[in-house]
Amino acid sequence: MKSNSKLEKILEGGHFAITGELGPPASANPEVIRKKAKYLRGNVDAVNVTDGQTAVARMASWAACLLGKEEGLEPTVQMTCRDRNRIALQMDVLGIAALGINNLLCLTGDHQVFGNHPTAKGVYDLDSIQLIKMVKDMRDEKKFQCGDDMDVEPRLFIGAAANPFADPFEFRVVRLANKVAAGADFIQTQIIYNVEKFAQWMEAVRDRGLDKKVKILAGVAPIKSVGAARYMQTKVPGMDVPEAVIERLKGVPKEDVPKEGVRQCVDIMNQLREIKGVAGIHLMAIEWEEVVPEIVEQAGLLPRPQVYQA
């Protein structure tokens, strides 16, 4: 094992994994994390804690991870290249490993113009692929990016994102191959509503044998309202929401839309599970964490496997 990660053990054990997501508050309130953790504990194998998602200043991912860990979660720190240069990133990598956090998801990050500080200076000293490589070299070679040695390495299970729906489509698999070559152990994809297009991408992934080299977790998210679906369809770059998904939600009375959104999410999970090379699901019930137990239950993914963690 590369780390003490529960997620790594579950995936390596051949189990179908499920991970969740938790957004830290835009405040210093630890209770928000504790409350959200209740819905996730025991229902998912690991929980991604976002790093200033949509470029809004929030509680640091590592700090929220520590609070989540106290509540019994297996946290995954998300780390973006937007706000920190290679020095700060490495300092945080060492810190989170020392705090007993086992999983790290390496991201480029949403551009600062989308957030609440659009006049901020973007850093982007590294990109996500360079970040993956840097963390891998720290873990496996005990080397800093500059080449200096360290005595105790950060034993982290390294994750990366993939967006099968961004353009140019044909290049997306090349980019995944580069992430795998850089050192990614697991992949969490963009939210999937267009299962057919995702299946096409997976076919190209299998053609290159990448599903054998990296564990791919397919991203899903339940939709709460028709308006939210329409927003994702038209306003979020790199999202593919087919009209049929919206039509299904429009087909039920307004008060039943959240329930239908949950059912739709479960249906998509079941379809994804059938695609060869999919090792698990990444469930992003953002600001709707209370629905996670129900979704995981309906998808027949409970109880979660127990693994030994040192």
Place this chain on the structure above:
Amino acid sequence: MLTTEQKPLEQLLEYLDREKSVFLIGCRGCAEGCHTGGEQEVLDMKQRLEEAGKTITGTSLIDFMCNESLVRMTLQAHEDAILSAESLLALCCGIGVQATSSVVDKIVHPGCNTVSMGGRHGEWREGERCMECGDCVLEFTGGICPIARCSKMLLNGPCGGSSDGKCEVSPDVPCAWQLIIERLTKLGRLDKLERIVAPKDWSVSLMSGAASKR
């Protein structure tokens, strides 16, 4: 004046690794003033590359390589020599490399690093093209600069926000990586992107703080 420094010969030979024949271009503007791409430097480069076993199919000196239409006109006179070369090597600033790339459907290797634009942008005024990063990356990006034109300055792009050829930041901003991939696809050199580009040396860039270097 736009200030350039010649890249080390070893780096240029790495760029030319897969190629035997190359067409050489120099600039009689700023690069001549910097002694990085004038007549003498083009002759010197020709000799050094021939010593390294390369065939130089021709050379050309252009008054201002930042003038795209002048580059187009001048290179037309060398069409046969350019067509018989596998690639071009341009001894000039990053603007000149991009102007050449925009008129020739071949890989244009940057022969110099642009260390300062001296407050100017050459004669090709439309849009930002060079950020004087001091460690030119146009070699593997098909002559389109991701430092100047990608919102996140990615070296291993595109990010997940690229959609319909546009940047996530605005539908008015073309995705530089879409352009790079299209160009390298057209040239049959997408292999240039099938490797991981290492973190950049920002210490040679003005973006690290003007006082730190110059």
